Amino acid sequence: MRFNGNKVVLVTGGAGFLGSHLCGKLLELGHEVLCLDNFYSSSKSNIEELLDNPRFELIRHDVTQPIHLEVNEIYNLACPASPVYYQKDPVQTTKTSVLGAINMLDLAVRTGSKILQASTSEIYGDPEVSPQSETYWGRVNPIGIRSCYDEGKRASETLFFDYKRQHQLEIKVARIFNTYGPRMHPNDGRVVSNFIVQALRGEDLTVYGDGSQTRSFCFVDDLVDGLIQFMESNESICGPINLGNPQEITMLELTREVLQLSGSSSKVKFLPLPEDDPKQRKPDISEANLSLNWAPSVSLAQGLEKTIQYFRTALNF
Ligand code: NAD
Numbered sequence: 174m175r176f177n178g179n180k181v182v183l184v185t186g187g188a189g190f191l192g193s194h195l196c197g198k199l200l201e202l203g204h205e206v207l208c209l210d211n212f213y214s215s216s217k218s219n220i221e222e223l224l225d226n227p228r229f230e231l232i233r234h235d236v237t238q239p240i241h242l243e244v245n246e247i248y249n250l251a252c253p254a255s256p257v258y259y260q261k262d263p264v265q266t267t268k269t270s271v272l273g274a275i276n277m278l279d280l281a282v283r284t285g286s287k288i289l290q291a292s293t294s295e296i297y298g299d300p301e302v303s304p305q306s307e308t309y310w311g312r313v314n315p316i317g318i319r320s321c322y323d324e325g326k327r328a329s330e331t332l333f334f335d336y337k338r339q340h341q342l343e344i345k346v347a348r349i350f351n352t353y354g355p356r357m358h359p360n361d362g363r364v365v366s367n368f369i370v371q372a373l374r375g376e377d378l379t380v381y382g383d384g385s386q387t388r389s390f391c392f393v394d395d396l397v398d399g400l401i402q403f404m405e406s407n408e409s410i411c412g413p414i415n416l417g418n419p420q421e422i423t424m425l426e427l428t429r430e431v432l433q434l435s436g437s438s439s440k441v442k443f444l445p446l447p448e449d450d451p452k453q454r455k456p457d458i459s460e461a462n463l464s465l466n467w468a469p470s471v472s473l474a475q476g477l478e479k480t481i482q483y484f485r486t487a488l489n490f
Pocket residue numbers: 185186187188189190191192209210211212213214215216234235236237249250251252253254255258269273291292293294348349350351352353
C-alpha cells in the first residue's frame with residue numbers, strides 16, 4: 174500500500190552501513206521505505222532508530238530468493254562489502270550478487286520500478302590507469318580470493334544492462350569507491366574502521382604491505398546524496414557512473430591522519446599484503462559532475478573526525 178502518494182522505496186542491504194544511512198535519508202525525504210536484509214554483515218542496531226517510524230518497514234529476507242512486493246524504486250545494496258566478510262563465504266557472495274540482481278531485476282520488471290545497483294570500484298580490479306574513468310574495462314583476476322566479489326559485481330552490471338536492453342527497464346549503475354563513516358562495523362576489517370578502533374584502543378595500527386597502496390575515501394553523507402541524485406536523474410542517465418571522493422591517500426599517510434586526529438600514541442605495525450590487493454584507487458568523477466551535478470563536499474579530515482567521534486561513543490572511549 175502507498176503512503177500519502179509518496180514513493181515506496183525498497184532498499185536491499187538496508188540494515189548495512191550504507192543502507193542504513195540511505196534508509197534514514199529516504200525517510201527524511203518523505204518516502205515509505207522497505208528495508209530488506211538477512212543481517213549477514215550487519216545487525217538491527219544500525220536501523221534501531223528507524224524502527225518506530227510508521228513509514229519504515231523491516232523485511233528479513235535473503236535476496237538470493239525471489240520476493241513479491243509492491244514498490245516504485247529499488248536500491249540494490251545487499252552484498253557484504255568488506256574483504257573479510259565477502260571472503261568468509263565466497264560462494265554465497267557470488268550468489269548474493271548474481272541471484273540477488275536477477276531477483277531484484279525481475280521484481281523491477283514486474284512492478285515497473287526504477288532500479289539502482291550498488292556496483293563498485295572493485296570492478297576495475299588492480300588498475301593500470303589512474304584515475305579510473307567509467308570507460309576503463311578493468312584488470313580483474315577471475316579466480317583469486319577477491320573474485321567472488323569483483324566478478325559477482327561485474328556479472329550484476331552485465332545483468333542490469335541486459336535487462337535494460339531486453340526489458341526496457343530503467344536502470345542506474347553506480348560504481349562506488351571506498352566509503353566510510355559512522356556505523357561502519359568495528360570488526361569488519363576495512364581500513365578506516367580498523368585504524369580508528371586500533372588508535373582509540375591504543376593498539377598498533379596494522380598496515381598491510383609497505384603502506385604505499387592508495388585509496389580515495391568518500392564520506393557516507395556525500396555518497397548517499399550521490400545515490401539519491403542518481404536515482405532521481407533523467408531516464409537517459411543509466412551509468413555506469415563513478416561515485417567517490419578523488420582525494421587520494423596512501424595507507425601510511427592515512428595512519429598519520431588517524432593518529433593525529435584521534436590524539437593517539439599508537440604505533441604502526443606492518444603485516445603481509447593480502448593477495449590481489451589493488452595498488453591504487455582514485456575515481457574520475459567528471460561524469461557524476463556532468464550528469465548529476467554531484468561532487469563530494471566533506472574533506473577527509475572532516476569525515477575522519479566525525480567517524481572517530483562515532484567510534485568513541487559507540488565503543489565507550
Ligand atoms: P555492509 O556489509 O555494511 O552492508 C551490506 C548489507 O547487505 C548488510 O546489511 C548485509 O547483511 C546485507 N546482505 C548481505 N547479503 C545479503 C543477502 N544475501 N540478502 C539480503 N541481505 C544481504 O556493506 P556496505 O558498505 O553498506 O555496502 C553496501 C553496498 O555498497 C554493497 O553492495 C557494496 O558492494 C557496495 N559498495 C560499498 C562500498 C563501501 O566502501 N562501503 C564500496 C563499493 C561498493
